[in-house]
Amino acid sequence: MDQDPSRETTTVPRAPDHTASSASQSTGQQGPQPLPQRDPSAPAPQAAAQAPVKPSAQGPAPQPAAPKEGGLKTLLTSTTAILTALATLVAALTALLKFMNEASLLPKPAAAVAPAAVISAAPPGAEATATLAPATAPASATDPSPSSAISSGLTDTPEPAATPSPTDTPEPTATPEPTATPSPTRIEQGVLVREDFHLPSSTWGLVVRSDYQIQALDGELQIRVAEADTVVWIQVPGACNLADVAVEVDARQVSGSEDGYFGITVREGIENYMYLFAISADGWFQVQMLQSEEWVQRVPWTESAAIRQDGAVNRLRVGCLGADMYFYVNGELVTQIHDATYPFGCVGLLAGSAADSEIDVRYDNLLVEVKPNSP
16 A cells, blocks of 8 residues: 555544444444423391389288298208218218228229330341330220229229330431442463464354454454444453553454554443554554543554554554553554553454455454563
8 A cells, every 4th residue: 555655744543433333242342433301237126115014903912921930940850860861871981982992892093004016027138127006905994894983973093004105216227338440350460361262252252243253263363344434342351350461462454445453452441441552554553542432542643664564464562551551563662651541441352444445354372461570
């Protein structure tokens, strides 16, 4: 492919503006292409006139005759006898009450029944709550029988039932703490993945579809994107939640426009973020960051003599140590960046087709090393 001298100074991303749909992780990922709801009148009633009383023609009314002396004496005698009888009756009743009380024949007030505790059912995982409820008094205390009352109509007033104490207010349930952000996997230093792709496709959850294929083919991993202007990538199984890591792989383009690209992804997360180091078959490289489904340029397309062209194999390497990331082609450091936006994630392999062409890329000899001695 003939090179335009202006490409050395351009900072516009070589791939056109496009965003594609995402597929499941297990079958590869498709992502965005790099960018350059409511009557007082009535008379009152008159009192009827009283007929005059006709004077009586008779003389003065006769005076009552004075009682005889013997009748008054008899009345006094009878009254005295009645009072004496009443006094005798009262004394008898008093004695009877005293006797019955001493003989425990009178009903005694029922003792107040203590409140009963009611245990309310609680949902699974919560403590049951004890609630005080007023107890029901016995029938003999609330409805006394006739034999328990005195004929004089006097009854003993039962003592009032004890008022239940208020229910203790249960303590509020503690609010569960939010789920912590996943932390990097604790792995000892050394090689985590070494793959030469002589494996069944089921090992990596590989897939063959009409629009793209990711499969083990002839001892290599094939990523073929059959639609133009589309990005497809796959995560390396068992290589997630990694912070300090080095990833390297052999990569070559078998077919498609030289405006396509391929390479390594690091620190990829489930919220659509990652870093991408990609090269093209005609000797150019770039570094991009995927953030909220938008590509952010970190290093623009840059030509490098370290990249072998015309379908040759290129050994790519990305080293991540803290916020520093180093990018190599065939052992030569071509660029590096300092970016602490995403401190850890998964690693993977990617291929992106040009606006007017498909792309077919092969990978081999994958190596993922945790906490490398050097980037």
